Amino acid sequence: MGFKSAHSSLFIPVCVIFVFMEVMPTMKENFLDRFYARLDTLGEKLQTKELRIPVNITAGVVFFLFALFILAVMPQQVPISEGDAINGRSFPTLLMAVMMLCCAGLVLKDVYKIITKKPIEWKVINLNTEVKALVIFIILLISFFLCIVTDLFVVGSIFCCLGFLIYFRCKKPSYYAITLGIAVIIWVAFRFGLGVEF
Amino acid sequence: MMEYVGPAMGLLFTLENIIWINLGVFIGAIFSAIPGLTVILCVTLFLPVTYTMSAIPGMMFLLGIYCAGGYGGSVSAILINTPGTPHAAATMLDGYPLSQKGRTKAALKIALEASTFGGIFSALALLFLGPQVAKIAAQLGTAEYFMVCLFGLTIIAGVSGKSLVRGIISACLGLLIACVGSDPMTGYDRFAFGSNRLYLGLDLAVCLIGLFALVEILSKAESRAKAQNMDTSKLKDDGRITKDEYKRMFLPTLISSFIGVMVGIIPGTGASEASWFSYNTAKNMSKHPEEYGHGSVEGIAAAESANNAVTGATLIPLLTLGIPGDGTVAIMLSALMINGLNPGLSLFTTQGDIMYAIMIGLIVINIFMQIQGQLLTPFFAKVVSIPEEILTPIIVIFCFAGAYSVNENYFDVGVALVFTVLAWILRKIDLPPVPILLGLVLGKMTETNFRRALLVSDGDPSIFFSSIYCKIFVVLIIVALAAIIRGKIKDRQAEKAAHAE
Incomplete structure (x- = not known):
């Protein structure tokens, strides 16, 4: 220009x-x-006007779905050579597995609290x-x-x-x-x- | 060691370096003096500036910001009873009351001198401990390095937020973002989603501008800082500190500096923990504990020396193992790596002159901080009252200019905006951003060592538990996790008790 x-x-x-x-x-x-x-x-x-969201359940569900999405797109997004046991997908897959485990933990913890009628953590969004x-x-x-x-x-x-x-x-x-x-x-x-x- | 000191002095004492040191100290002091602006924000904003520099001036500039940030927070804490940075909160307890007694200049002088003492103490600790730790680091293989990364990430994930699990999710997210771009071992592109720009990966500075700087601008929607009117007539006292006061301050300053170094070495802990711990220790040891909270000179000295003693100590794990002691030095790691300086023993041997120049430079930075503090404190005091209306757009322009200048394209500015939205969402669901930063910084190193170790062992994961160092790190991770979980349970119980009351 x-x-x-x-x-x-x-x-x-x-x-x-x-x-x-x-x-x-x-x-x-x-x-x-x-x-x-x-x-x-x-x-x-x-x-x-306020929205109240259960922090752990929301974070757990959002990132569980995110991890699932990453695992789903991994074959298209991360090319590898045939025969490599340890390849470019190994580490991201491990990360997503850990993330899903943590998310499941967060959700289950709060679901247990709800069942046992214990208070759970809420976030107020104004x-x-x-x-x-x-x-x-x-x-x-x-x-x-x-x-x-x-x-x-x-x-x-x-x-x-x-x-x-x-x-x-x-x-x-x-x-x-x-x-x-x-x-x-x-x-x-x-x-x-x-x-x-x- | 001595063979490197001479060449290091030659590399360090150039006009360019002295200018960058002073500029860094000046900017760091101003940023940290303004409540709401943090040292990590300042280092993030100015990181792209260092991309065009060589290692020594770049590091001197960033370290200048980092060290002066330790002191600058005390200015507003003493003057207006609002800590400029979180770690200056302990200083405020005695700094402001002393100022109210008409001894503002004296309080500022104590804070400055204690900060300088703590800073030099920790720079010396880095100079003597760094090479020794690096020798141990040289014995680590790929599996051990992976465990070191895991250890650093675990601690940061644990201490960064309210929940360890949420911290781990953040760390995983950071590590995943670090995977974007070409595969470090095969060169294949990953998660590029058809974009040519993403093939090269995401630049750390660009991500950080979104994660830590621009999100602070969005947070202006939550609350607005009240205009702080600084009464400069407060600075009219003679600032005299008596011999007796110096005597009383010496021991707390020395012990606090030692505590600061010890706390700083542990990844994940930082200046705030050091200053509170030292303040309480000094209070317990003092012959005049009743003065604490009412303008005790010992209290100011203890808190300030401790938070500045962290600065050099956090560099020990960074320069030797590549594990940043806190979020701010994590950003500095990228400034080192961009100049081809990879942490470890080789840094202390093959590039020993540069490394020693940086370590000696830290002492010089503290000396210049003392000089600038003496001369410019009235100016720093005035800066405290810069209105938010002026400051906010200036920070945004800096963020945009910084993100653009990394690769000279607007795509990076767009990436920074995407990270701003991500950081805002994370904030809403209480996910801490610091583990993401660590994940971004340590991502390549963690993955490369993970994959190399598994390749060596033909995919057998027992390699991560094979050597004595691996076992030590496994124990350390377990101990750290146990301590973090115990701490969280205690916090929750205290919260519940407070809520019940």
């Missing part, structure tokens, strides 16, 4: 910083405030927390795809900075300027200090 040059990479964050210093005060009173208010309402609804984590992950994902699509690391970095500052409901223009400035410094350090091409 011809667009990928040091000047263009620096130009974008400088523009963004300028726009945010100028536009932020108006934005926060209008769009962002309404956006945050909607999020608050949604958050209040989700805060009360939906509000999970949705927040999902939002953070989406910020990461969009930043990643922006890097790929534009082939400019700095574009993804800028989105990441803005995304997190908005997520944290930051209203200080100076924070935007500092964060974007540091993002550029990191890019410069990797690009010119360590010779990483991005």
